[in-house]
Amino acid sequence: MSVSLRPSEALALWHDVTLDLVRDGGHDFSSRQITILLTIYLEPPPHTVRGLAAKLKVTKPVITRALDTMGALDLVTRRRDETDRRNVIIQRTVKGALFVEKMGDIIVARAKELPR
Amino acid sequence: MSVSLRPSEALALWHDVTLDLVRDGGHDFSSRQITILLTIYLEPPPHTVRGLAAKLKVTKPVITRALDTMGALDLVTRRRDETDRRNVIIQRTVKGALFVEKMGDIIVARAKELPR
DNA sequence: TCCAATTGTTACGGAGGCGTTATAGTTTGG
DNA sequence: CCAAACTATAACGCCTCCGTAACAATTGGA
Numbered sequence: 001m002s003v004s005l006r007p008s009e010a011l012a013l014w015h016d017v018t019l020d021l022v023r024d025g026g027h028d029f030s031s032r033q034i035t036i037l038l039t040i041y042l043e044p045p046p047h048t049v050r051g052l053a054a055k056l057k058v059t060k061p062v063i064t065r066a067l068d069t070m071g072a073l074d075l076v077t078r079r080r081d082e083t084d085r086r087n088v089i090i091q092r093t094v095k096g097a098l099f100v101e102k103m104g105d106i107i108v109a110r111a112k113e114l115p116r
Numbered sequence: 117m118s119v120s121l122r123p124s125e126a127l128a129l130w131h132d133v134t135l136d137l138v139r140d141g142g143h144d145f146s147s148r149q150i151t152i153l154l155t156i157y158l159e160p161p162p163h164t165v166r167g168l169a170a171k172l173k174v175t176k177p178v179i180t181r182a183l184d185t186m187g188a189l190d191l192v193t194r195r196r197d198e199t200d201r202r203n204v205i206i207q208r209t210v211k212g213a214l215f216v217e218k219m220g221d222i223i224v225a226r227a228k229e230l231p232r
Numbered sequence: 233t234c235c236a237a238t239t240g241t242t243a244c245g246g247a248g249g250c251g252t253t254a255t256a257g258t259t260t261g262g
Numbered sequence: 263c264c265a266a267a268c269t270a271t272a273a274c275g276c277c278t279c280c281g282t283a284a285c286a287a288t289t290g291g292a
Contacts, residue, residue: 032148
């Protein structure tokens with residue numbers, strides 16, 4: 001238990017950060033895409049298409065398409081699971097790690113300058 | 117100046133909240149749409165298409181289309197500015213206010229249960 | 233062995249977003 | 263009073279995403 005935020009502060013923070021992402025980010029990701037990216041980079045591996053789909057309560061093609069998009073941007077990679085070749089293991093990339101790190105910095109900076 | 121967050125906490129918070137929005141929200145808004153909605157509900161009126169476009173650094177049709185979408189969902193409304201009929205004033209709705217309020221509650225709740 | 237179950241992907245038609253450009257309505261200044 | 267400036271929106275072709283359904287590859291149990 002930990003970060004104490006009032007609703008108005010919480011919304012102001014969300015507003016400021018998404019504004020930064022829109023203005024400076026270059027990309028315009030949906031909530032689904034953001035969630036998939038952060039899950040891959042924050043939760044312990046391995047990550048599979050089925051696992052992500054279950055966690056987000058969406059269908060598998062949604063995950064496949066999001067991986068296609070973010071793979072084309074070099075934010076994630078896919079690899080066959082050799083122990084069970086039906087599975088696909090989703091892996092992190094240097095570029096993706098930098099992207100997520102930058103996002104963390106934006107949130108921290110905006111939280112710091114929040115009026116209260 | 118105020119909310120102290122470390123990068124890992126910031127990202128975990130973002131992940132948890134977007135996950136809630138994806139799973140329970142029903143909608144899958146883009147960063148642009150979220151920013152537009154929060155700007156309307158957090159910053160003092162009046163809001164115009166031109167003003168929002170300038171703030172977000174996007175073209176005006178982007179704003180018009182977003183207002184079409186959120187208007188169809190009854191999250192915002194439009195009204196002609198009678199003092200200068202070229203302008204359109206974007207207004208809040210009860211449904212939109214409830215949506216934003218719920219979003220604030222989600223962020224607060226996720227911040228509270230953040231491990232640190 | 234072979235067939236049912238499970239994996240991820242592709243195909244399909246439809247819906248909606250994009251940027252650019254064109255348009256209609258309104259205001260303002262010479 | 264009228265042309266230039268400014269507002270928001272519509273139209274265009276393109277692209278990406280959606281959900282459903284079909285699919286190929288792989289596994290494991292009867």
